Amino acid sequence: MRSHILETARRLTLDGGAVPSLNAVAEAAGVSKGGLMHHFPTRSALVAGLARESLEEVDAAMSRAAAAGTAARTWLELSLPDGDERALMQALASSFRPTDGDFGPLLSDSAVAIARWEALIAAEVGDTVRAHVIRLVGDALVANALVGLNAVDEDVDDLLRSLTAPPAAAETRP
Structure with missing residues (x-):
């Protein structure tokens, strides 16, 4: 039920x-x-239930992606919601009340899941700082989607190349 x-x-x-x-x-x-x-x-419990369901979907997708060696790409793709996913995120965000007791466990579980996803990305890219940056870029893409700022056709390949390219050699001065 x-x-x-x-x-x-x-x-x-x-x-x-x-x-x-x-x-x-x-x-x-x-x-x-x-x-x-x-x-x-309560309605807040329903909102938290919908959000938890979405959290579980992302968790499953990130686990599958890690097994396939595509955690960074998947994170960025999931961070570009369109259509129904964007509409659901916007509705949930507008209903979210951080001081409501129904959201405390959800926030704690979200923090644990985000740390797990970032660790999956770090294992793939071999660098915890880059993984953190990739995760933060994804967070920014989601925030932009919530307020309607980003285009859903963001080029994930370009983002990945930029975020995972080896650092440029430092220029030496005579």
Whole structure:
């Protein structure tokens, strides 16, 4: 039932541009409000549930990418959301209340996941500082997407070349 509720809430969020009320989700999912509230007692808990589902999707994609040797590329590609992913991120961001208790565990789990993803990138590129920069570039791309600043056709190949190229030899002066 939980996954059905989240699937319904995601669809309603995308259709309406905002995370819907618990009543709207219960009605669309065909469940009682009590059944919904067993899993998501508040709208904030529903928002956190949607965000956690997205976090798990990114985690799975990064794990697969690390196994394939494409963690850096995948991170940058995931950081360029378009269509439904961008709309969902925007709706979740507008509903996020960091002082709400439902978000504390999500924030902690997100920090752990981000550290894990950065470590996967570091293992691939062989440099923790470069991995940190790649992760931060991805974060900036996401932030730009949230406010509509970046084009979804950002050239990931160009970014990767620039971010992973060997440092230029220092120029020596006579």
